[in-house]
Amino acid sequence: MKLTVNSKEIEIEADPDMPLLWALRDLAGIRGPKFGCGIAMCGACTVHVNGEPVRSCSLAVGDVDGPVVTIDGLPDGDKLHVVQEAWITEQVPQCGYCQSGQIMAAVALLKNNPDPSDEDINDSMSNLCRCGTYPQIRAAIKRAASMKAEA
Amino acid sequence: MGKILRRTFLIGTAAIVGGVAFGTYTVKKPYDNPLDGKLADGESTFNPYLKVTSDNQITVMIPRSEMGQGVTTTLAALVAEELDVRIEDISVEHAPASNAYFNAAMLEDGSPFPHYQRDFMADTARDAMGALGKVLGLQVTGGSSSVKDAWLKMREAGCAARETLKLAAAEREGVAADTLRTEAGHVIAGDKKIPYGELAEAAARLDPPSNMVLRDPKDWKMLGKPLPRTDARAKSTGAPIFGIDVRLPDMLFATIKMNPKLGGALKSFTADGAKAVKGVVKVVEMKRQDKEKFGGGVAVIATNTWAAFQGAEALEIEWDDADYPKDDAAIAEVLNEALTRQDQTPRDDGDVTAAFADAPQDQIVEAEYGVPYLAHATMEPMNATAWLRDGKFDIWTGNQAPTLIRDDTAYEVGLDAEAVEVHTTYLGGGFGRRGEVDFARFAARVAKETDGKPVQVVWSREEDMTHDTYRPASKSKMRARLGGDGLPVALDVQLASPSIIASVMARTFPSLSPAGPDNTMFHGAADQPYGIENYRVAAGIAPIDIPIGFWRSVGHSYNAYYMESFLDEVAEKAGKDPLEMRLALLKEHPAAIGVLEKVAEMSDWKAPARAGRGKGLAFHLSFGAWTAEVIEVSLLDGEVKIENVWCAVDVGTALDPSIVKAQLQSGIIYGLSAALGQEITFADGQAEQTNFDTYDAMRMSQCPNIEVEVLENAKHLGGAGEPGTPPAIPALANAIHAATGKRLRQMPLSKDIDFV
Numbered sequence A: 001m002k003l004t005v006n007s008k009e010i011e012i013e014a015d016p017d018m019p020l021l022w023a024l025r026d027l028a029g030i031r032g033p034k035f036g037c038g039i040a041m042c043g044a045c046t047v048h049v050n051g052e053p054v055r056s057c058s059l060a061v062g063d064v065d066g067p068v069v070t071i072d073g074l075p076d077g078d079k080l081h082v083v084q085e086a087w088i089t090e091q092v093p094q095c096g097y098c099q100s101g102q103i104m105a106a107v108a109l110l111k112n113n114p115d116p117s118d119e120d121i122n123d124s125m126s127n128l129c130r131c132g133t134y135p136q137i138r139a140a141i142k143r144a145a146s147m148k149a150e151a
Numbered sequence B: 001m002g003k004i005l006r007r008t009f010l011i012g013t014a015a016i017v018g019g020v021a022f023g024t025y026t027v028k029k030p031y032d033n034p035l036d037g038k039l040a041d042g043e044s045t046f047n048p049y050l051k052v053t054s055d056n057q058i059t060v061m062i063p064r065s066e067m068g069q070g071v072t073t074t075l076a077a078l079v080a081e082e083l084d085v086r087i088e089d090i091s092v093e094h095a096p097a098s099n100a101y102f103n104a105a106m107l108e109d110g111s112p113f114p115h116y117q118r119d120f121m122a123d124t125a126r127d128a129m130g131a132l133g134k135v136l137g138l139q140v141t142g143g144s145s146s147v148k149d150a151w152l153k154m155r156e157a158g159c160a161a162r163e164t165l166k167l168a169a170a171e172r173e174g175v176a177a178d179t180l181r182t183e184a185g186h187v188i189a190g191d192k193k194i195p196y197g198e199l200a201e202a203a204a205r206l207d208p209p210s211n212m213v214l215r216d217p218k219d220w221k222m223l224g225k226p227l228p229r230t231d232a233r234a235k236s237t238g239a240p241i242f243g244i245d246v247r248l249p250d251m252l253f254a255t256i257k258m259n260p261k262l263g264g265a266l267k268s269f270t271a272d273g274a275k276a277v278k279g280v281v282k283v284v285e286m287k288r289q290d291k292e293k294f295g296g297g298v299a300v301i302a303t304n305t306w307a308a309f310q311g312a313e314a315l316e317i318e319w320d321d322a323d324y325p326k327d328d329a330a331i332a333e334v335l336n337e338a339l340t341r342q343d344q345t346p347r348d349d350g351d352v353t354a355a356f357a358d359a360p361q362d363q364i365v366e367a368e369y370g371v372p373y374l375a376h377a378t379m380e381p382m383n384a385t386a387w388l389r390d391g392k393f394d395i396w397t398g399n400q401a402p403t404l405i406r407d408d409t410a411y412e413v414g415l416d417a418e419a420v421e422v423h424t425t426y427l428g429g430g431f432g433r434r435g436e437v438d439f440a441r442f443a444a445r446v447a448k449e450t451d452g453k454p455v456q457v458v459w460s461r462e463e464d465m466t467h468d469t470y471r472p473a474s475k476s477k478m479r480a481r482l483g484g485d486g487l488p489v490a491l492d493v494q495l496a497s498p499s500i501i502a503s504v505m506a507r508t509f510p511s512l513s514p515a516g517p518d519n520t521m522f523h524g525a526a527d528q529p530y531g532i533e534n535y536r537v538a539a540g541i542a543p544i545d546i547p548i549g550f551w552r553s554v555g556h557s558y559n560a561y562y563m564e565s566f567l568d569e570v571a572e573k574a575g576k577d578p579l580e581m582r583l584a585l586l587k588e589h590p591a592a593i594g595v596l597e598k599v600a601e602m603s604d605w606k607a608p609a610r611a612g613r614g615k616g617l618a619f620h621l622s623f624g625a626w627t628a629e630v631i632e633v634s635l636l637d638g639e640v641k642i643e644n645v646w647c648a649v650d651v652g653t654a655l656d657p658s659i660v661k662a663q664l665q666s667g668i669i670y671g672l673s674a675a676l677g678q679e680i681t682f683a684d685g686q687a688e689q690t691n692f693d694t695y696d697a698m699r700m701s702q703c704p705n706i707e708v709e710v711l712e713n714a715k716h717l718g719g720a721g722e723p724g725t726p727p728a729i730p731a732l733a734n735a736i737h738a739a740t741g742k743r744l745r746q747m748p749l750s751k752d753i754d755f756v
């Protein structure tokens, strides 16, 4: 089966029922999205399909009907995405395991809402972080918003 | 493990007997440098912490495991500061498994004396435990001890390397070493700048001069200031740095399904359904190991993780029962019975019995508290990648105890420890769970079945949550007598819980039996610095064989809740302000007064309460950190919302204030997550919660505003990873009492109140 991932067309031999997460990680070798729960409860596996954030552990690869973007495809060559830059500036990650999902969720939020309030952030950032980096995530989203506005 | 370990054991126990017996020679004798013989071409090593290549690539070996607490930054900075290199110019690597990276500080904290007791006896006990740590060579990350342990060792490593580099430069340039200085990875000789790399090979052969002096803290360029984390970029780009991301040629993927009645055997199973799943390669039985108390189960090996998961689901298995009470009611009975026993009395100041004997009833305060089992629920489920071939075994895994993993997996695959190499990856959360060995041992066993191919064994979240080494359930009975001035003159604490040390020992060192009391049971109750004349702590050990382990802050996680909520009840009864009462009881301890006054100022404690709001205070001393927290809640249609958390902590010296703050914040959220609704309950011998739908944690929308201030007045270094957790729960319970009048004596607090 063919998929477009991070602007590249890839060919994988997958059971159409296999969750997109495992097709990416184990078949295509794309390991940015992480496995946390397998039941759409934590968001560690968040990727974009057709530009929308999706929990890839709970979407069958056979049902993917558009281009997929993972955190691995966010940077433009060596240049990181502004959300990633903001993440580094705010020193967000602790263990780091949830962060690729958090960043993908944040990128999606900022695309729809370039200047999110605390409440908007609360409403759309539902990914779990066991290290409790929420205050830094909040700060990084706001920083990214102002970096984007300046750019 | 050497003979000594087989004779006595100790972590967290008072068995320091062996300490003296080692003799000075054994204790002083240095370990060999584990990097020797493992160097690439052009690489030199000075000591276990440092590698330098001829083209000036400097690598600091990190002896502890990076699980978010910043050791790959702060410990690297200890070396870099003395070596005179910028943190941006070095690389970091997790060190290999070696006894040379022993953790003495963690064992020192296991001595039975409280942190604030600094006299001959207490210091001797601490030294003996530290010496034992060295002799045992346990390389462990835990007990908020990483900085304490590395504090001297890693600065000395950097300093020794710098001085030998200068010696090598002096020899090469034909000048005296004391005419040279160092700067940003170079030795400066007059107007010549020689990169360390050019000198490394010659320098590594020299002995460091004996008169080395560590830099005066006032000259520090990096330590004491917030540094950019060395792992921030990798962790903001989804880099494949975790155990689950390991990929090797021809690798297989597997999962396990072990008896959810923990420790029980497997009676029978049918693999037909599993074998029918496309991608499943092999199904193997995992035999119960009686000594280690690991139950029986089945492993499914496949060509990808999802096929392995599907295969595991398709197994039909009949499980045997476990050896512990089947459900929560039966567990509570055992705890209640233990609450009547004094198996250990770690503190007995004054005469508590007499103090209560003649107490008027209206001067007595009594209450009972309880907490449930808790899972660690690290973000990354347990996993390990194992490769057994040609008499050699390699294991890649995020773990907190590399030398234990080395020894235990060597035993599993029947090789000597020398034939085993442990590759510690970044950890997707640890919190104590990855100090266990089960995930590595199971992977080693699976690797025996794959004909020389590497295999990654990943647990499903369900497997992870139902096979944790839980934070134990516990109960307490608290009693205080007020004196004439309204301050408590007697405090009587009766605890009941199973012993964590006994459970850990059985799994980790099955051939040993623990000696001495289990101090972790009383941490947070017996070791608090309150000046109460008659102060007794006793504990009954509840014989419940559910596997339990070290959960962020261990005994402090529940004893702080008992102590600090109860003191709030005492203050209420005495009509005293909770802050004033603590200031009076802690007046001998300036560090305690410092954090209390600071947090009072941060939270505007004295301001009259706003309508519909309430503030609660807790103080706690854990892992050498003096911590005070105030939490403010509001009520919204009868639901509690956590609005603000203010925290003041004194860690003596904060090597990286920004990482210390982040750790305190993280610990606070970890504790509040437990209060918001976490509990592991048992029915028919198994944990009822299996995933984040039934065992959740705090989310962004519930996260309060959190402010942390770091003070540096305490005389001794304190840890940062755990101390935020213990006071968070009682501060919240006390705030809820202030706002609602309800006293919540059962965790999770959500049992009796709804949270937003």
Ligand code: FES
Binding pocket: A034, A035, A036, A037, A038, A039, A040, A041, A042, A043, A044, A045, A046, A055, A056, A057, A058
């Ligand atoms: S792994 Fe997909 S939401 Fe948790």
Ligand code: FES
Binding pocket: A093, A094, A095, A096, A097, A098, A099, A128, A129, A130, A131, A132, A133, B068, B379, B428, B429
């Ligand atoms: S940074 Fe560890 S789970 Fe979020």
